Amino acid sequence: MKFMNRDKLEQLTREIGQDNIPTLLGIFTGELVTYQTQLSKGDLAEKMTYMKEICHALKSSAASFGAESLCEFAIDIDAQVKGGKLQEDQSKVDRMLENLSETHTCYLEFLESIK
Numbered sequence: 300m301k302f303m304n305r306d307k308l309e310q311l312t313r314e315i316g317q318d319n320i321p322t323l324l325g326i327f328t329g330e331l332v333t334y335q336t337q338l339s340k341g342d343l344a345e346k347m348t349y350m351k352e353i354c355h356a357l358k359s360s361a362a363s364f365g366a367e368s369l370c371e372f373a374i375d376i377d378a379q380v381k382g383g384k385l386q387e388d389q390s391k392v393d394r395m396l397e398n399l400s401e402t403h404t405c406y407l408e409f410l411e412s413i414k
Contacts, residue, residue: 302398302405307365324410327364330356331403338396346392351380354395361402369402 312320334353338346354373361370372395379385 301367302369302402303409304365304367307367308409311364321410321413324364324406327360327366328403328406328410330360331399331406335396335399335403338392338399343387343389343392346389347385347387350376350392350395351385354380364406366402366406369398372398 308320311323315323334357337349337353340346341349354376357369357373358377361367361373376385376391376395385391
């Protein structure tokens with residue numbers, strides 16, 4: 300599973316400048332933590348409602364930062380939502396939490412490496 304596409308990050312760096320990457324990645328990793336916190340609260344119905352919301356947002360932000368696995372999962376969930384096929388399933392919430400955590404760790408390590 301590819302959590303970070305370095306080519307995409309290098310492209311983004313060229314587009315926005317090296318000095319801006321730490322700030323933007325800091326915002327992105329902060330969002331990942333917020334999503335993890337929210338998906339860990341409430342009953343399954345509440346978690347599924349929140350997951351629908353974050354998947355819609357993650358399709359764009361994860362793609363922008365090259366978070367491929369997270370982006371693919373978000374696109375899949377969003378397609379299920381739009382097709383009326385998403386069912387309450389704790390395993391999907393667990394997969395999202397794992398994906399968020401792995402992506403967060405990967406990007407924090409990257410941030411440390413460019414300091």
